[in-house]
Amino acid sequence: MKKTYYLFNPGRLSRRDNTLKFTPVDESGQELMPKYIPVESVSDLYIFGSLDANSSLYNFLGKQQINVHFFDYYEHYTGSFYAKEYLLAGKLQVSQTQHYLSHKKRLAIAKSFVKGAAANMLRNLKYYQTRGKELTACIDTMDSWCDGIDGANAIDELMGIEGNIRQCYYVGFDEILKDLKMEGRSKQPPKNEVNSLISFGNMLCYTICLDQIYHTQLNPTISFLHEPGARRFSLALDLAEIFKPMLVDRVIFSVLNKQQLKASDFHEGTGRITLKEGGKKTFLKAWEEKLSQTIKHRSLGRHVSYKHLIKLECYKLCNHMIGTREYKPFKAWW
Structure with a gap:
């Protein structure tokens, strides 16, 4: 079964037959014991350290449909090596573009994204409300x-509503979390441990959404809620709005309230808080466990993983574009 590999150490990645060879280096530049990864076991690569590789390797990765995602020292997502689009279909491309160009059609899809995101944020708060947390004011304001x-008539107006909903939602974090506090959302840079985890988790969510879009016929550069940009895959931003509450925030609540991550797992430098390497590994382990968890899907009548839910959301968008079925965003019921 294919899986995601995370590379934290600086080093060189090369091909040896049908195996990937990663040779890490220490702080003095000395090579350490190489590690070998069978290429058939790799779904994608996440690179958190400096990587030395050549075009021959990327040609090989492209043929194997393996995407590579890069993050800088401060945990910012910086870009991806995106294997050649192998599923893009002309008819769907045209339809997706037409839905973007039509104000009415675009606004309808964008509203669905916001409704799905808001429903999943509310679900999180109501879960903790039933467990004695005082979240009534947050929930009422969000409602x-x-x-x-x-009633929104423009994308900018809709984005403003979404921002206000999310701001109310984040107020509830300090009631949900036991020890570390959020104390308001700060992004560039994140000013405390909770904000650092949110930024890190949101980037992971964006990237997994991009991966799942890649395995469908959708074009990741044509979006509806966020403005398409020349330097980003903005449809992944749209989908991530729905799944951040279910994936990122639930993982954060779990690892902090169970004290799997503590203040000592972070370090402060140049005015920002970031995870230490051990903290990243702890969070990524919880993240992978969440993605592999399954739920009984109401429509399909079978168990599907959280990761597969994202792909199913992409298929629903495809059906909407070609007129098969109106798009309805996924809303958690648990």
Whole structure:
């Protein structure tokens, strides 16, 4: 079964027959014991350290449909090696573009993304409300903002509503978390441990959404809620809005409340808080476990993983584009 590999150490990645050879280097540049990864076991690579590789390797990875995602020292997502689009279909491309160019069609899809995101944020708060957390004010304020989604007449107006919903949602974090506090959202840079985890987790969510889009016929550069950009795969940003509450935030609540991550797992430098390498590994382990968890899908009548839910959301968008079935965002019921 294929899986994601995370490379933290600087080093060189090369091909040896049908095996990937990673040779890490220490701080003095000395090579350490190489590690071998059978290429058939790799779904994608996440690179957190400096990587030395040549075009021959990337040609090989491209033929194997293996995407490579890069993060800088401060845990910022910086870009991807994106294997040649092998599933893109002309008819769907045209339809997706037409849906973007039509204000009415684009706004309808964008509203669905916001509704799905808001429903999943509310589900998280209501879960903790039933367990004694005082979240009534947050929930009521979010509900009042949600009432305005259908009446929005422009994307900018809709983005403003989504921002207000999320701001109310984040207020609830300090009630949910036991020890570390969020104390308001800060991004560039994240000013405390909780904000650092949110930024790191959101980048992981964006990247997994991009991976799942890649395995469908959708074009990741044509989006509906976020403006398409020349330097980003903006459809992944749209999909991530729905799944961040279910994946990122639930993992954060779990690892912090179970004290799997503590303040000592972070370090401060140049005015920002980032995870130490051990902290990254702990969070990524919890992240992978969450992605592999399964739920009984109401429509399909079978168990599917959280990761597969994202791909199913892509298929729903495809069906909407070609007129088979109207898109309805995924909303958690647990």
